[in-house]
Amino acid sequence: MVRMELQKDKYGGQTGRGVLTGEDLAEGVLKGDRLAISRTITVLEDNLQGSGSIYRRLSRKGGNAFVVGIAGPPGAGKSTLINCLIKEFRARNSKVGVVAVDPSSIITGGALMGDRVRMLEHSLDAGVFIRSMASRGNLGGVSTATRKTILVLDAAGYDVILVETVGVGQTELDVASLADMTIVVLMPQTGDDVQAMKAGLLEIGDVFVMNKAELEGADRAVLQLVLSVKERNGWKPPVLRMSAQRCAGVKELMEAIGKFRERITPEQMLKVRRGRARDELVQSLRSKMEELMEERLTGDGTLERFADLILAGRSDPEEASSKLLSRIFKVKSEN
Amino acid sequence: MVRMELQKDKYGGQTGRGVLTGEDLAEGVLKGDRLAISRTITVLEDNLQGSGSIYRRLSRKGGNAFVVGIAGPPGAGKSTLINCLIKEFRARNSKVGVVAVDPSSIITGGALMGDRVRMLEHSLDAGVFIRSMASRGNLGGVSTATRKTILVLDAAGYDVILVETVGVGQTELDVASLADMTIVVLMPQTGDDVQAMKAGLLEIGDVFVMNKAELEGADRAVLQLVLSVKERNGWKPPVLRMSAQRCAGVKELMEAIGKFRERITPEQMLKVRRGRARDELVQSLRSKMEELMEERLTGDGTLERFADLILAGRSDPEEASSKLLSRIFKVKSEN
Numbered sequence: 126m127v128r129m130e131l132q133k134d135k136y137g138g139q140t141g142r143g144v145l146t147g148e149d150l151a152e153g154v155l156k157g158d159r160l161a162i163s164r165t166i167t168v169l170e171d172n173l174q175g176s177g178s179i180y181r182r183l184s185r186k187g188g189n190a191f192v193v194g195i196a197g198p199p200g201a202g203k204s205t206l207i208n209c210l211i212k213e214f215r216a217r218n219s220k221v222g223v224v225a226v227d228p229s230s231i232i233t234g235g236a237l238m239g240d241r242v243r244m245l246e247h248s249l250d251a252g253v254f255i256r257s258m259a260s261r262g263n264l265g266g267v268s269t270a271t272r273k274t275i276l277v278l279d280a281a282g283y284d285v286i287l288v289e290t291v292g293v294g295q296t297e298l299d300v301a302s303l304a305d306m307t308i309v310v311l312m313p314q315t316g317d318d319v320q321a322m323k324a325g326l327l328e329i330g331d332v333f334v335m336n337k338a339e340l341e342g343a344d345r346a347v348l349q350l351v352l353s354v355k356e357r358n359g360w361k362p363p364v365l366r367m368s369a370q371r372c373a374g375v376k377e378l379m380e381a382i383g384k385f386r387e388r389i390t391p392e393q394m395l396k397v398r399r400g401r402a403r404d405e406l407v408q409s410l411r412s413k414m415e416e417l418m419e420e421r422l423t424g425d426g427t428l429e430r431f432a433d434l435i436l437a438g439r440s441d442p443e444e445a446s447s448k449l450l451s452r453i454f455k456v457k458s459e460n
Numbered sequence: 461m462v463r464m465e466l467q468k469d470k471y472g473g474q475t476g477r478g479v480l481t482g483e484d485l486a487e488g489v490l491k492g493d494r495l496a497i498s499r500t501i502t503v504l505e506d507n508l509q510g511s512g513s514i515y516r517r518l519s520r521k522g523g524n525a526f527v528v529g530i531a532g533p534p535g536a537g538k539s540t541l542i543n544c545l546i547k548e549f550r551a552r553n554s555k556v557g558v559v560a561v562d563p564s565s566i567i568t569g570g571a572l573m574g575d576r577v578r579m580l581e582h583s584l585d586a587g588v589f590i591r592s593m594a595s596r597g598n599l600g601g602v603s604t605a606t607r608k609t610i611l612v613l614d615a616a617g618y619d620v621i622l623v624e625t626v627g628v629g630q631t632e633l634d635v636a637s638l639a640d641m642t643i644v645v646l647m648p649q650t651g652d653d654v655q656a657m658k659a660g661l662l663e664i665g666d667v668f669v670m671n672k673a674e675l676e677g678a679d680r681a682v683l684q685l686v687l688s689v690k691e692r693n694g695w696k697p698p699v700l701r702m703s704a705q706r707c708a709g710v711k712e713l714m715e716a717i718g719k720f721r722e723r724i725t726p727e728q729m730l731k732v733r734r735g736r737a738r739d740e741l742v743q744s745l746r747s748k749m750e751e752l753m754e755e756r757l758t759g760d761g762t763l764e765r766f767a768d769l770i771l772a773g774r775s776d777p778e779e780a781s782s783k784l785l786s787r788i789f790k791v792k793s794e795n
């Protein structure tokens with residue numbers, strides 16, 4: 126409560142008091158002011174006024190943070206592992222930013238789950254900043270929000286940014302593409318769709334952690350994983366055993382992270398940063414196209430009329446979309 | 461092997477022998493010919509030649525299938541449950557179509573997982589057609605493929621179509637919107653992200669199944685669920701206990717499905733079908749816009765140049781995308 130009040134006084138709430146400019150916010154971020162960081166992320170996420178100038182200012186400053194993606198199926202223990210990593214990085218005096226799955230969505234029966242509470246405790250430490258990914262309407266939304274949070278935390282001087290991701294397929298791939306390194310967390314467990322998920326994760330992991338290594342079937346699972354993991358660019362991703370609940374095995378994980386990080390060249394870091402900028406640009410283009418579609422086709426029932434034609438077998442989606450596209454846009458010729 | 465050969469002889473392979481038209485394929489589907497069904501789904505998915513006319517022909521025929529979405533976190537036992545449902549519907553003489561998570565992605569260590577094998581066994585039954593959702597680059601792709609499969613199976617005379625979905629957030633919502641009814645499968649289990657996932661699932665379930673009800677914690681999980689589930693449109697979604705491995709509890713589930721189905725009016729069925737047509741239209745529009753973006757901005761390095769400007773703090777995604785948008789499109793004025 127106190128924090129909300131402070132935030133409103135210092136940087137204006139949703140209504141915007143109109144006295145603070147984007148520059149003020151950006152300067153606050155560069156000084157590492159937590160409230161400014163928090164407010165700035167919101168301003169960028171929601172494309173509020175001033176976001177353009179903030180974006181430019183912060184882009185000029187960033188580029189030093191090491192971004193680590195933490196991927197894996199639900200229940201594998203990603204947040205527990207993140208807790209262990211926060212402790213280790215803090216012990217080495219690194220400032221740690223975390224982009225976590227939205228804690229507010231996991232208040233079940235009035236109780237906040239244990240691992241989350243532990244993660245939130247870290248947020249009292251000035252060297253740790255935790256931002257939750259609010260659940261958004263689409264995956265593009267999640268990864269755009271994540272990229273913007275990385276931009277802000279990077280400029281604010283956070284040395285390491287841990288990005289937790291939940292989900293399958295595209296989300297994982299997106300997070301892998303925006304991180305400098307990806308840790309895949311698994312647990313010994315069967316089930317068809319967990320297996321399917323693992324298959325997708327195999328390709329994005331730079332380090333694999335078999336968590337809950339004390340469980341039955343862990344040896345077999347580790348062996349299977351070692352056999353499945355392939356060398357990429359001269360790096361064979363190691364498979365580590367952990368019991369994250371006790372942080373057992375975290376030293377070995379830190380060592381593996383260090384080894385991988387040493388191998389990353391400045392060119393590779395730049396490539397990832399350029400990729401993030403490019404992806405954000407593409408996402409922004411997509412949003413604008415969606416807005417146009419919304420504006421021009423949804424309000425007046427045009428889409429519904431065409432849907433009815435399709436339903437009646439008098440048109441099909443391809444034909445209908447071609448017609449609609451030429452209604453919205455006049456596509457410019459190549460030159 | 462034999463089947464591949466047959467398929468090629470009868471309806472042409474990817475190369476297209478040029479003798480069979482879209483009309484031939486559509487007629488094959490309407491007769492319930494399995495090879496025609498399979499080939500037609502591919503033709504529609506890949507927008508191959510003839511897909512427009514096939515689409516129109518099949519749209520005029522469909523509209524009778526009852527589409528049931530099966531959602532839930534990985535490992536909850538969705539495919540096991542589907543196996544039980546297939547048996548029950550077949551015992552009632554209903555033809556069953558299934559859209560399943562891609563079985564090919566779960567061949568791990570050379571072994572196909574047990575539940576999948578059991579599901580595939582059903583495919584020898586002429587009254588059962590199983591189509592796998594190949595993993596696609598984006599979620600839109602998955603739901604478009606699913607909608608097209610529904611269209612074909614519906615026209616081919618399948619009475620019930622079960623759509624399995626894996627994942628979180630948007631995929632689940634998409635599947636819920638394209639189904640006439642959604643069954644959410646859960647299991648007693650903790651873990652922050654599983655809880656987060658459940659929160660999203662609460663809103664889409666018409667019937668909830670607590671699977672693996674013999675496990676510890678099942679009573680508490682069922683109780684919690686009953687307290688969380690809310691009445692919608694005069695229907696309070698029931699919470700059923702099952703042990704899907706033995707199909708224990710499936711009779712009660714069939715009863716709940718029957719009760720829910722009875723309440724659905726023809727208007728509601730039509731609304732769902734119209735929604736599917738509309739969504740597919742929107743997805744087709746999106747693909748076309750993406751293609752334009754690809755064509756006009758990716759080939760010549762334009763996107764990369766703008767990404768570099770953003771990286772250097774000389775532009776920001778919003779400004780850059782506005783400029784790029786006007787390069788691709790001349791947006792038509794409202795009138």
